[in-house]
Amino acid sequence: xSTPDPRYRRSLELFTRAAQVxxxxxxxxxxxxxxxxxxxxxxxxxxxxxxxWDVDGNEYIDYLCGYxxxxxGHQHPEVEAAAARQQxxxxxxxxxxxxxxxxxxxxxxxxxxxAWSVFGKNGSDMTTWALQVxxxxxxxxKILKVTDAYHGIDPWCTPGHAGLLPEDRMHxxxxxxxxxxxxxxxxxxxxNDVAAVIMTPFHHPAFKASQLPAAGFxxxxxAACRREGIVLILDDIRAGFRLDLGGSHRTFGFEPDxxxxxxxxxxxxxxxxxxxxxxxxxxxxxxxxxxxxxNSPPAMAAALACLKVMQREDTPATLRARGEALMQxxxxxxxxxxxxxxxxGPPAVPFVTFADDGNMRRQQRFCAAVTRRGAVFHPHHNxxxxxxxxxxxxxxxxxxxxxxxxxxxxxxx
Amino acid sequence: MPCxxxxxxxxxxxxxxxxxxxxKLVFRVQGGPAITIGIADGAVTVTRGAAAGAAVIxxxxxxxxxxxxxxxxxxxxxxxAWGGWRIGLLTRFTRLTDRLKAVMDGSAEVLATAxxxxxxxxxSLIAAGLGLGPLARGDSSAQAALxxxxxxxxxxxxxxxxxxTVWFDHGSRDCNAGWGPPPREPDVEISFIDSAVAFAxxxxxxxxxxxxxxxxxRVSGLIPLADGVNMAMERLSDYLQT
Numbered sequence: 001x002s003t004p005d006p007r008y009r010r011s012l013e014l015f016t017r018a019a020q021v022x023x024x025x026x027x028x029x030x031x032x033x034x035x036x037x038x039x040x041x042x043x044x045x046x047x048x049x050x051x052x053w054d055v056d057g058n059e060y061i062d063y064l065c066g067y068x069x070x071x072x073g074h075q076h077p078e079v080e081a082a083a084a085r086q087q088x089x090x091x092x093x094x095x096x097x098x099x100x101x102x103x104x105x106x107x108x109x110x111x112x113x114x115a116w117s118v119f120g121k122n123g124s125d126m127t128t129w130a131l132q133v134x135x136x137x138x139x140x141x142k143i144l145k146v147t148d149a150y151h152g153i154d155p156w157c158t159p160g161h162a163g164l165l166p167e168d169r170m171h172x173x174x175x176x177x178x179x180x181x182x183x184x185x186x187x188x189x190x191x192n193d194v195a196a197v198i199m200t201p202f203h204h205p206a207f208k209a210s211q212l213p214a215a216g217f218x219x220x221x222x223a224a225c226r227r228e229g230i231v232l233i234l235d236d237i238r239a240g241f242r243l244d245l246g247g248s249h250r251t252f253g254f255e256p257d258x259x260x261x262x263x264x265x266x267x268x269x270x271x272x273x274x275x276x277x278x279x280x281x282x283x284x285x286x287x288x289x290x291x292x293x294x295n296s297p298p299a300m301a302a303a304l305a306c307l308k309v310m311q312r313e314d315t316p317a318t319l320r321a322r323g324e325a326l327m328q329x330x331x332x333x334x335x336x337x338x339x340x341x342x343x344x345g346p347p348a349v350p351f352v353t354f355a356d357d358g359n360m361r362r363q364q365r366f367c368a369a370v371t372r373r374g375a376v377f378h379p380h381h382n383x384x385x386x387x388x389x390x391x392x393x394x395x396x397x398x399x400x401x402x403x404x405x406x407x408x409x410x411x412x413x
Numbered sequence: 414m415p416c417x418x419x420x421x422x423x424x425x426x427x428x429x430x431x432x433x434x435x436x437k438l439v440f441r442v443q444g445g446p447a448i449t450i451g452i453a454d455g456a457v458t459v460t461r462g463a464a465a466g467a468a469v470i471x472x473x474x475x476x477x478x479x480x481x482x483x484x485x486x487x488x489x490x491x492x493x494a495w496g497g498w499r500i501g502l503l504t505r506f507t508r509l510t511d512r513l514k515a516v517m518d519g520s521a522e523v524l525a526t527a528x529x530x531x532x533x534x535x536x537s538l539i540a541a542g543l544g545l546g547p548l549a550r551g552d553s554s555a556q557a558a559l560x561x562x563x564x565x566x567x568x569x570x571x572x573x574x575x576x577x578t579v580w581f582d583h584g585s586r587d588c589n590a591g592w593g594p595p596p597r598e599p600d601v602e603i604s605f606i607d608s609a610v611a612f613a614x615x616x617x618x619x620x621x622x623x624x625x626x627x628x629x630x631r632v633s634g635l636i637p638l639a640d641g642v643n644m645a646m647e648r649l650s651d652y653l654q655t
Contacts (some may be wrong), residue, residue, distance in 0.1 A: 006435070015627060017625055023620060023623070031622055032626040033625045037626050042626070358565070358600065359600035360635055
């Protein structure tokens with residue numbers, strides 16, 4: 001960012017102020033560092049449907065959807081009305097509301113293997129608690145996970161490096177996605193000491209193309225967990241409800257013991273959930289779980305409304321159709337300009353990378369050029385569709401992508 | 414040692430110390446590596462191996478001996494294998510290394526001026542970059558950090574008047590590193606907008622994430638490579654402070 005882009009003047013002003021009083025200015029996954037500093041907006045002003053506007057007034061078709069939570073589009077009227085009704089009644093009281101029971105019943109009815117549900121606020125709340133439940137249930141220590149998989153920000157799994165002790169990950173062991181030999185080696189090395197295997201339904205690491213499970217991968221993992229008495233935890237926080245309203249395991253043909261959900265659950269309202277099998281119910285009851293705002297009814301009302309809209313409208317089918325149109329259009333645009341674009345991941349949670357772009361510079365310039373034209377493409381993180389994306393949005397985005405590819409070609413990238 | 418070259422190139426005080434000296438000094442570790450320091454025309458060159466015709470040969474019995482000697486331990490003086498009578502040259506060289514230590518450590522006198530701070534930043538960056546090769550070859554923590562990073566050429570650069578560039582080729586057979594123009598287009602480049610930002614960043618005195626967001630530090634290309642190399646680089650201070 002040698003010369004500040006005047007498009008982002010207000011964003012940069014705010015960032016300058018923020019950097020005086022907030023570590024990193026903006027921390028975590030929304031930090032400019034994770035994107036392309038100076039080439040993307042830093043602060044948002046408002047959002048509606050498939051669009052949002054940054055604090056400088058620039059308008060974007062949103063393919064990040066708040067990094068996943070917005071599945072029906074920003075400010076969905078039914079969801080917001082349900083949340084507002086609950087908030088008018090109570091926000092934070094000494095007891096849960098009736099809505100918590102209703103939501104748990106509804107979710108247990110949607111997730112085929114589940115007999116119970118608990119709630120938190122963020123994905124990490126649920127993944128970390130699920131590990132504790134698995135350890136309580138099995139009396140074992142070890143956790144197996146996939147290398148580069150994101151499961152949250154707690155010490156056992158954070159992608160950050162600071163403030164950690166070697167002991168934090170003493171019992172966490174990694175194997176590569178689709179590497180069943182590596183998985184079996186870990187099982188042999190830690191036989192009778194593996195409490196849980198925690199995995200996302202497909203692999204969506206940052207800075208890399210997404211990977212779907214190879215044929216036989218999930219059935220093998222599931223069978224091994226059954227054979228060894230290991231709790232299989234599905235971290236469906238990112239993909240949940242986007243692929244299948246009954247959980248992403250149904251897309252890939254297996255059944256976990258616990259499923260962790262968040263993001264699309266409440267269309268942007270802060271809520272996460274974990275659901276599990278009946279035989280884990282006692283262990284779940286023993287592992288302490290709470291938070292200051294975890295019983296707050298408005299987010300639960302938003303979730304119930306969001307789930308009902310998704311069921312009524314078959315939202316996964318819409319997301320799949322829009323995602324396929326976007327991916328096919330991008331690949332075709334790449335072909336026209338002599339670039340091989342490689343779509344990865346399910347169409348509803350897609351990502352696109354360039355062939356022969358090991359240092360990601362082409363990817364970064366392309367995503368910045370499309371974003372500058374009005375559709376936010378993250379260069380290092382998978383994208384999200386929402387049911388608010390219209391065919392017209394997709395068509396407009398493809399025009400922007402075409403122009404961005406022309407720009408890339410002119411730059412000799 | 415490689416920083417002596419940069420010191421002489423950028424520091425008038427160091428050039429005053431060198432004067433019109435023309436000589437070669439060899440440092441060798443028994444059963445280990447050797448380097449030759451050539452001094453001529455107010456410049457210093459550092460090359461691997463023991464060159465012939467050295468005026469002084471300093472012999473160390475082990476890596477530990479060498480490390481202790483450079484840490485200033487009185488018991489760890491090197492064996493003067495040749496040239497013990499070159500008192501003037503040895504004195505000049507000692508003054509030069511004292512000056513290097515003052516710059517690298519960031520003594521109060523050095524940091525009192527903008528020039529001194531820029532020199533400190535420049536030499537710290539060079540030391541950090543060139544230190545990556547040995548770290549990658551011999552430090553288990555650095556190796557663990559680098560094992561998570563994709564292979565590629567990482568470049569660290571200071572822009573502006575006191576520009577400096579170091580590079581590290583992660584994944585190359587010898588973990589090559591150097592300073593000056595990189596051997597090919599880098600896969601990731603981390604550049605400091607000027608020596609003041611570099612000074613603060615290399616001393617851990619600024620919020621580097623905020624500095625990146627504000628455009629004071631620029632990262633372009635393969636960010637996971639920068640992340641891994643940066644983690645490995647952090648190990649260097651453990652050695653330099655030992």
